[in-house]
Amino acid sequence: MAVDASRLDAEFAGLDALEAQEAPPGPGLLRRAWTGLWPKLAAIGIVVAVWQAVVWAGLKDPWVLPGPAAVFDELSSLVTQGSFWTAVGVTMRRAATGYVLAVAIGVVIGVLVARFKLLRTAVGSLITGLQTMPSIAWFPLAILLFGLKESAILFVVVLGAAPSIANGLLTGVDSVPPALVRCGRVLGAGSVDMYRFVILPASLPSFIGGLKQGWAFAWRSLMAGEIFVIIARRPSLGANLQFARDISDARGLLAHMVVILVVGILVDSVFGRAERSVRRRWGLVDVADVP
Amino acid sequence: MTVVEADSKPACTAGVALDSVSKVFGRGPGAVRALDRVTFDVAPGEFLCLVGASGCGKTTLLNLIAGLDRPTGGSIDTGGRRTAFMFQEPALLPWLSAQANVELALRLRGVGKDERRRQAEELLERVHLGGSGHLQPHELSGGMRQRVALARSLAQEADILLMDEPFAALDAMTRDLLHDELERLWSTTGLTVVFVTHNVREAARLGDRILLLTSRPGRVAATFPVEIPRPRRIDTPEVSGLAALVTDRLKEEIRSHGR
Numbered sequence: 070m071a072v073d074a075s076r077l078d079a080e081f082a083g084l085d086a087l088e089a090q091e092a093p094p095g096p097g098l099l100r101r102a103w104t105g106l107w108p109k110l111a112a113i114g115i116v117v118a119v120w121q122a123v124v125w126a127g128l129k130d131p132w133v134l135p136g137p138a139a140v141f142d143e144l145s146s147l148v149t150q151g152s153f154w155t156a157v158g159v160t161m162r163r164a165a166t167g168y169v170l171a172v173a174i175g176v177v178i179g180v181l182v183a184r185f186k187l188l189r190t191a192v193g194s195l196i197t198g199l200q201t202m203p204s205i206a207w208f209p210l211a212i213l214l215f216g217l218k219e220s221a222i223l224f225v226v227v228l229g230a231a232p233s234i235a236n237g238l239l240t241g242v243d244s245v246p247p248a249l250v251r252c253g254r255v256l257g258a259g260s261v262d263m264y265r266f267v268i269l270p271a272s273l274p275s276f277i278g279g280l281k282q283g284w285a286f287a288w289r290s291l292m293a294g295e296i297f298v299i300i301a302r303r304p305s306l307g308a309n310l311q312f313a314r315d316i317s318d319a320r321g322l323l324a325h326m327v328v329i330l331v332v333g334i335l336v337d338s339v340f341g342r343a344e345r346s347v348r349r350r351w352g353l354v355d356v357a358d359v360p
Numbered sequence: 361m362t363v364v365e366a367d368s369k370p371a372c373t374a375g376v377a378l379d380s381v382s383k384v385f386g387r388g389p390g391a392v393r394a395l396d397r398v399t400f401d402v403a404p405g406e407f408l409c410l411v412g413a414s415g416c417g418k419t420t421l422l423n424l425i426a427g428l429d430r431p432t433g434g435s436i437d438t439g440g441r442r443t444a445f446m447f448q449e450p451a452l453l454p455w456l457s458a459q460a461n462v463e464l465a466l467r468l469r470g471v472g473k474d475e476r477r478r479q480a481e482e483l484l485e486r487v488h489l490g491g492s493g494h495l496q497p498h499e500l501s502g503g504m505r506q507r508v509a510l511a512r513s514l515a516q517e518a519d520i521l522l523m524d525e526p527f528a529a530l531d532a533m534t535r536d537l538l539h540d541e542l543e544r545l546w547s548t549t550g551l552t553v554v555f556v557t558h559n560v561r562e563a564a565r566l567g568d569r570i571l572l573l574t575s576r577p578g579r580v581a582a583t584f585p586v587e588i589p590r591p592r593r594i595d596t597p598e599v600s601g602l603a604a605l606v607t608d609r610l611k612e613e614i615r616s617h618g619r
Contacts, residue, residue, distance in 0.1 A: 085501065256464065266467075351454040351455055
C-alpha cells in the first residue's frame with residue numbers, strides 16, 4: 070500500500086541534482102577588486118584632467134582657482150595637522166548623532182504612518198513634501214528657535230534625513246508581496262508578529278534605500294549647517310570652509326571640499342555594499358550581474 | 361463507476377462541514393456571487409479534490425474554510441480543528457533559508473528554539489530535502505521550493521491541509537513525484553486534505569472523492585467517488601477513465617456558460 074519512500078528519495082535526489090542551479094566559479098578576489106576599481110580611478114583621472122585643463126586655460130587667476138597639484142599638496146599637509154582632525158571629529162560626531170536621531174524618528178514615523186490609514190491620509194504627502202524642502206530653508210527658523218548652537222544644526226540634519234528614511238520604510242511596507250502577507254496569516258501571525266517576521270524584513274531593501282538617501286540629505290544639511298551656524302572654538306569641516314573663503318584661501322577651501330566629497334562617498338559606499346548583499350541574499354541579482 | 365449528483369447528501373461525521381455556504385463580493389447591482397449555497401462534508405482523513413473551471417470560487421472556498429474570510433451566508437464547521445494552507449506559489453520568505461522558513465511556522469506556534477531546529481530538520485528530511493536546509497529559496501528549484509512549502513504546512517501540525525493548485529506551476533515529472541510524495545505523507549499522517557485543482561487527472565490520481573463545482577456562481581454540480589486502489593499512478597487506464605468521465609461533465613458545465 071505505502072509508496073516506497075527510498076525510491077522517492079532517490080528520484081527526488083536525482084531531480085534536485087539536475088535542477089540545482091550551480092553558480093559558475095566567479096573571478097578571483099583580486100580580479101574582482103580590480104574590475105570594480107579601475108573605472109573609478111579612470112573617472113577621477115578624467116575629472117582631475119579637466120580641472121587641470123581649465124586651470125591651464127587661464128580663465129581664472131590661480132589664487133582663485135588653484136590646480137589639482139596645489140590642492141593635493143595642501144591636502145597632504147592638512148592631514149598632518151591636529152586641528153584638521155579635531156574638525157573632522159566634530160563634524161563626524163554631529164553627523165553620527167544627527168543621523169542616528171533621524172533613523173530613530175524616521176522609523177517610528179514610518180511604522181506609524183504605514184500602520185494607521187488615517188495618519189497616512191493626514192501626513193503621507195507631508196512627508197514627501199518635507200523631503201523636497203531644501204534643508205537650508207530651515208536654518209533661519211532653527212537659529213531663531215535654538216540660537217547659534219549645536220541643537221540648531223542637529224534640528225536641521227534630522228529634518229533633512231528623517232523624511233527620506235520614513236519614506237523608504239513606507240515604500241517598503243507598501244510593496245510587500247501580498248502572497249507573503251497571506252502566508253503570514255495562514256501561519257497564524259498576529260499583527261505584531263506579522264510586522265516582526267514578515268512586513269519589516271520584507272521591506273528591508275527599500276528601507277536600506279531610504280537609509281542611503283537619508284544619509285545623503287543628512288550630510289548636505291550638516292554642511293549647510295556648519296557654514297551657517299559657526300560656534301566659537303569649535304572647528305568643523307563646514308566652518309573651515311567658511312574661514313578659508315573669509316581669508317581667500319582657495320587651496321584650503323578646495324582641499325576641504327575634497328575631504329567632504331570623500332567622506333560622503335565612503336559612507337555611501339557602505340550603504341551600497343549593504344544593499345548589494347541583501348539583494349544577493351534574496352536572489353534579486355543574477356550571478357552574471359555581480360561585478 | 362457511480363456518479364452521485366449533488367442533492368444526495370453523504371452521511372459521515374465530518375472533518376469539515378459546509379452547510380449552504382454563500383459568498384457575495386461587493387454590494388448592490390455590481391455584486392458578484394462567488395459561491396451559492398455550497399454544501400458538502402469532508403470526512404476526517406479523507407482526501408477530497410475540488411475541480412471546476414475558472415470562476416468556480418475554489419480559492420474563495422478554501423479561504424473560507426481556512427477562516428481567512430467570512431461567508432456571506434451559511435456555516436462552516438471545522439470542529440475547531442487547525443488548518444494549514446498551501447498555495448500555488450510556494451510563498452517562502454526570500455530572506456530566510458529553507459530551514460528557517462519551516463522554523464518560522466513552528467515559532468509562530470510557540471515551539472522552543474532547540475525543538476524548532478530539530479523538528480524542522482526532521483520535516484525537511486521527510487520531504488527529501490535533508491541536506492538543503494541551509495539554502496536560500498532562490499537557490500532551490502521550483503519543485504524543491506514547493507516541498508519546503510509542504511514541510512512548512514506540515515510544521516503547522518494541522519488536521520486539515522488546504523491546497524490551492526499547489527503543483528500547477530511545476531513540470532510534469534516533478535509534479536508526478538510530488539503526487540507520490542503527497543500520497544505517502546497523507547497515508548502516513550491521517551491528514552484531511554482539501555485539494556483544489558484545474559487538472560482533472562490530478563484529481564483522479566490523488567482524491568478519495570472528486571467534487572465538481574459549477575462556475576459563476578460556484579455550486580456543487582456532481583460528486584465522483586474514486587475507487588481506485590492506492591498507491592496510484594497518473595498514467596493508468598483507471599485514472600484516465602475516471603478523468604474522462606469528470607472532464608465530460610465539466611465540459612457540459614462549461615458549455616452551459618456559452619449560451
